[in-house]
Amino acid sequence: MKKFGFKLITIDKKCKARVGKVTTPHGTFETPVFMPVGTQGTVKALMPRDLKDAGTEILLSNAYHLYIRPGTEIIRKLKGLHKFMAWDGPILTDSGGYQVFSLSKLRSISEEGVKFNSHFDGREIFLTPEKVIEIQEALGSDIAMIFDECPAATKDKAVIEKAVHITLRWARRAKKHHKLSSQALFGIVQGGTFRDLRRESLERTLEIGFDGYALGGLSVGEPKPEMLSVLDEILPMMPTDRPRYLMGVGTPLDFFEAVERGADMFDCVNPTRYGRNGTAFTSDGLVVVRNGKYQKDAAPIQKDCACYTCRNFSRAYLRHLVNSHEILGAELITLHNVHFFVNLVKNMRAKIRQGRFLQFKKAFFNRFDPETR
Ligand SMILES: [Zn+2]
Incomplete structure (x- = not known):
């Protein structure tokens, strides 16, 4: 061992x-x-x-x-x-x-x-x-x-x-x-x-x-x-x-x-707690999935996310699940959030290896909407 x-x-x-x-x-x-x-x-x-x-x-x-x-x-x-x-x-x-x-x-x-x-x-x-x-x-x-x-x-x-x-x-x-x-x-x-x-x-x-x-x-x-x-x-x-x-x-x-x-x-606990409450973390900021503006939104939570949720489900469907209190809604949004947190920190490793961590940080801060923090 x-x-x-x-x-x-x-x-x-x-x-x-x-x-x-x-x-x-x-x-x-x-x-x-x-x-x-x-x-x-x-x-x-x-x-x-x-x-x-x-x-x-x-x-x-x-x-x-x-x-x-x-x-x-x-x-x-x-x-x-x-x-x-x-x-x-x-x-x-x-x-x-x-x-x-x-x-x-x-x-x-x-x-x-x-x-x-x-x-x-x-x-x-x-x-x-x-x-x-x-x-x-x-x-x-x-x-x-x-x-x-x-x-x-x-x-x-x-x-x-x-x-x-x-x-x-x-x-x-x-x-x-x-x-x-x-x-x-x-x-x-x-x-x-x-x-x-x-x-x-x-x-x-x-x-x-x-x-x-x-x-x-x-x-x-x-x-x-x-x-x-x-x-x-x-x-x-x-x-x-x-x-x-x-x-x-x-x-x-x-x-x-x-x-x-x-x-x-x-x-x-943020990715799981927010996920259960129907809120997703993305590179653009927080997405409150139940918001009315996503009612007909065919896009995934985050377009460039490779997680199972974003590969398969629209914001409109996730919003429907959350509003119907369907357990799958909490599961799928939690899965996206955990994927987001784990991979964000994993991506930092690649940037540190390239000596480009500070550029990565600056780009992330510029993209992440401060209003949703
Ligand atoms: Zn995702």
């Missing part, structure tokens, strides 16, 4: 955008890469063969959600998450730190761990950094994330500082407890928009040593320029020989900004 590895292939001559190659027990993929989100062990509305057809190379799932339901033991008995969901490519599992702090009824945070009530059935649960490692080892994901304290966006520095420090102590315990050698373990850098806390969090996470490093707690409501200035400050300090994962970001325009600054991996 192949072990996890990362190799830097090239850096664009005119900016910090880079192409890398990640090896996992379930196959290799290049970065920058977009990971569709399959929180419950399914990317909503898409079958694994649709995901492959859309060009998906790695999926994201969530340890917290799968632990709550159906339970880790069931998935372990059914030979792990890959078999359970019939996806044979790489999977990254998020630890669920973000979900514990945003979804559940939090009871208490102690040095030992977090006590909370399940958002699903209300039962009391106690999660520790070690337990979260055990859950992800049982799921058998290719990349596991440490359990971090993820406070809501705040200007209160003391709150963020406390979260940075407890996350560092939990990171040390997670690293010590992690035994599954075929599974990579990523550290998470916190610190909100406070540069000194971000630097401290990064330096001390690097001292512990992980297979890759994630930036958490961004795109949680802070103004866009603040997020970009954190990326400007922190990405150049991150090691060049490890993947850099920007968690939960974001929009096509965000990907360009982050890739230009040297980020490698992305996940976001």
